[in-house]
Amino acid sequence: MPDRPGVAAEPEDALASHPGARHTVTPRTGPRDDLHRLRRAALRVHRGGIGPRDKAIVPALTFRATATPLFHLGAHPVPVPCTVPATHRGRCETHHQAYEGRPSVRSRQARSRRRALRRDAAARLRRRAQERGSAWCDWGLRDFPASTMDVDHMRPLSLGGEDVDGNVQVLCHGCHALKTREDFGVMAPPF
Structure with missing residues (x-):
């Protein structure tokens, strides 16, 4: 539980009303606990009445540090999932x-x-082509309607290219398919 006033009291009160609960302690731990904070949390749990072979309820989705003080004391953490979907x-x-x-x-x-x-050069170029309604194919050397254009990375992202202005170009669908086959070493016809 975070170190905020009133936050730890709510779960402690709810758990204390559970049938069969003898003690309720919520140690305040987090993901970056050092040994000193871990010992303080274990001491707080021990002072709350939890000792060896006791069972203690912990959230199912939590940091490892939440259950670590219990292991140090010999207690058994019992993970309880949230009941809300x-x-x-x-x-x-x-x-x-x-x-x-x-x-x-x-x-x-x-x-x-x-x-x-x-690093959003492809989206910027695509927006400019859509606003104009047409774009120039860098391979076909013709003007095409924007609906038949693709924005291509000259050096593909999967091969180490970046999404920067100097690495994007506009190609028609046919030229884009040809360039993609060339980039990935598949020069056979697509049929």
Whole structure:
């Protein structure tokens, strides 16, 4: 559980009302715990009354650090899955929102958006061709309607090319098929 006031109390109260529960402790651990934090978490769990051979409920989708203090004490973690259906990459709506709200996730998503804007040459060229309604085929040396055009990477991405302005060109469907066969060493006719 994160170190925020009021957050740890809710699950502790809910678990304490479970029939047969003697004690409820939610150790505050995270993915980058050092040994000192691990020992503090194990001490907190032990002070809560959990000891060797006790069973302790832990979330099924969590960090390894959540169950590690229990192993150090000799207790047995019992993973309990969320009862709400998983609709977002294996998480329920509530857990997905909590995951998306983490600062590390938000900064990684922002970096991905910035990177996509820098390296989006094919999409930019495709938009320009659609706006004009036609485009010049670099191999066929003719003007074609935009609906019959493909944006091609001169050096394919799968062969180490990048999605930058200097590596994209507009080709008609026929020239694009021919170039793709040439790039991947398949020069036989497609029939």
